[in-house]
Amino acid sequence: MLGSVSIETSDAWQRPGPTAEQRRLDLYAGLAATALALFSLTLARSTGAFVLGPPPSGLEQVLWTVAVPLPLIWRRRFPAAATLAVSAAFVVSQVRAVPEWQLSSWALFAAVFTLGAWGRDRRMSRRLRVGVIAVMFIWLGVYYMLSYGKITGNAFADAVGPVPPVLALIVNGVLVNGLFFGFAYFFGETAWLAARRQHEVAQQAERLRRSQAEAREHAVVGERVRIARELHDVVAHHVSVMGVQASACRRVLDKDPAKARLALASIEESARTAVDELRRMLGVLRARDGAPDRAAQSAGIDQIDAVVDRAREAGLRATLGVYGEPMPLPESVSQAAYRVAQEAVTNVLKHATGASLLDVRVRYLAQEVEIEVTDDGRATRPTNTDGLGLVGMRERVATHGGALEVGPRTGGGWRVRVRLPLPVAAGRLA
Known part of the structure; x- marks a missing residue:
């Protein structure tokens, strides 16, 4: 037994x-x-x-x-x-x-x-x-x-x-x-x-x-990183534009009051836009049901022209080219494309010594969308891999499985190129 x-x-x-x-x-x-x-x-x-x-x-x-x-x-x-x-x-x-x-x-x-x-x-x-x-x-x-x-x-x-x-x-x-x-x-x-x-x-x-507990901690850390990235992208861009416009206003204030008033109007518009974007971002962060109103959504790829307009108001000869047939993009991809273009333009305003020309190109390809931002400034900027702007761009691109290229151009100036793959439903073959 x-x-x-x-x-x-x-x-x-x-x-x-x-x-x-x-x-x-x-x-x-x-x-x-x-x-x-x-x-x-x-x-x-x-x-x-x-x-x-x-x-x-x-x-x-x-x-x-x-x-x-x-x-x-x-x-x-x-x-x-x-x-x-x-x-x-x-x-x-x-x-x-x-x-x-x-x-x-x-x-x-x-x-x-x-x-x-x-x-x-x-x-x-x-x-x-x-x-x-x-x-x-x-x-x-x-x-x-x-x-x-x-x-x-x-x-x-x-x-x-x-x-x-x-x-x-x-x-x-x-x-x-x-x-x-x-x-x-x-x-x-x-x-x-x-x-x-x-x-x-x-x-x-x-x-x-x-x-x-670790998952909650990671979620909190991830949310903090996302908030920091959004704040950096929104605040840094508009403050940089306002800084450039304020400098221009100071130089022409006595000589050309009309241009100074125009620069002040641009500063006012940039401040208003920055506040509106901050409100939209806070609306997204405060939403509890995961489906905030469209008014609370962040800007997308169709608003890159506004970024280019602000660069023009800051004194650059800025151009925007759209190649291929525009197509509806997933909201996250559209927002990532916009933020990357915004950060690249901000870097031109802040760091491009002697830059006078800014060229932004959006290419709709069969399976991806490409954003390219170039300038003609002197390529003296260090490639700071720890900078918040570059880190934010890399995080956004990595989230979507895309590719990021940052560095000086052969003929002078600087280039930022991003390729974001499109889901099958958003591609031309869908």
């Missing part, structure tokens, strides 16, 4: 020791079992039912009766030692014919069960339990052998079954003890396996909690 028990455990895991509360419960349970064993001994002595033979002295009976259940006080703290102590005391009490055996038997059951449920060394725990059970069956055999010679001729006078009485007695004893120890072994393994699975569930729950 014992060999048929299926054990699906992992010897690598060790069950944590008992808590302080569990140790207190073991103390109370061990003392209660000892008290009940003494009460059972009193009842056995009172009935004179000495089934194991003539008992020893009363003091020895008390000592062995206490010795069997008392180690249960440490059953979960030291399960192996407690099992050995209970087993040894049980066998000796049986050999000495102590009349109390009912509570002692259940103490032995509890010790074997606890060793299976709490033994930290699984291999040693199994071997020790099998060894204890084997010793108990050996003792059972020895007891039957010693008792066989004491059987009187009329001991089975009332037997009526088909099985010989002695054989029936032996089979009954083996069957009862087999079920007794088999259940102790099986339930111990089951309790240990349940504890291991509970530990695994707790670990999985902790990993899930950490994963959710």
Whole structure:
């Protein structure tokens, strides 16, 4: 029976020791079992039912009766030692014919069960339990052998079954003890396996909690990056344009008041546009249902001409060329194209020394849209890969699986070229 028990455990895991509360419960349970064993001994002595033979002295009976259940006080703290102590005391009490055996038997059951449920060394725990059970069956055999010679001729006078009485007695004893120890072994393994699975569930729950916390943290970081990128694109562009226009206004304020008024009007318009874009962006950020109004959406590729117009107002000879047949683009692609063009124009206004010509080209190709911004300034700008503007462009392009080229042109000046792939539904083949 014992060999048929299926054990699906992992010897690598060790069950944590008992808590302080569990140790207190073991103390109370061990003392209660000892008290009940003494009460059972009193009842056995009172009935004179000495089934194991003539008992020893009363003091020895008390000592062995206490010795069997008392180690249960440490059953979960030291399960192996407690099992050995209970087993040894049980066998000796049986050999000495102590009349109390009912509570002692259940103490032995509890010790074997606890060793299976709490033994930290699984291999040693199994071997020790099998060894204890084997010793108990050996003792059972020895007891039957010693008792066989004491059987009187009329001991089975009332037997009526088909099985010989002695054989029936032996089979009954083996069957009862087999079920007794088999259940102790099986339930111990089951309790240990349940504890291991509970530990695994707790670990999985902790990993899930950490994963959710990391996901929330990444989402927060991603949202902060997105907000920072949007703020940079909106504020940097318009402030740069206003800075250029304010400089022009200062130079012509006394000489040509008409041009100065025109520059001031452009500054006013740029400020108003910047505020409108900030309001649109905040509208998108505040939207909770994921579907904000169209008025709250950011600008798209069809508004690149406004960026070029502001560059003209800043004093550049700016041109815009659209090549290919314009087609509806996904909102995210359209916004990315606009922001990249806006940032490229901002960089021309801020960094292009001596630039007078700005050329912006939008190309609608079969499977992608291309934005190219060039100027004729002196190519003295360092390629700062850590700049917020360039980082923002790279992030936007990478989000859509596109390609970004930034660097000086062969004939002088600077080029920013972006290719954004189009979904199949937006392409010409759709």
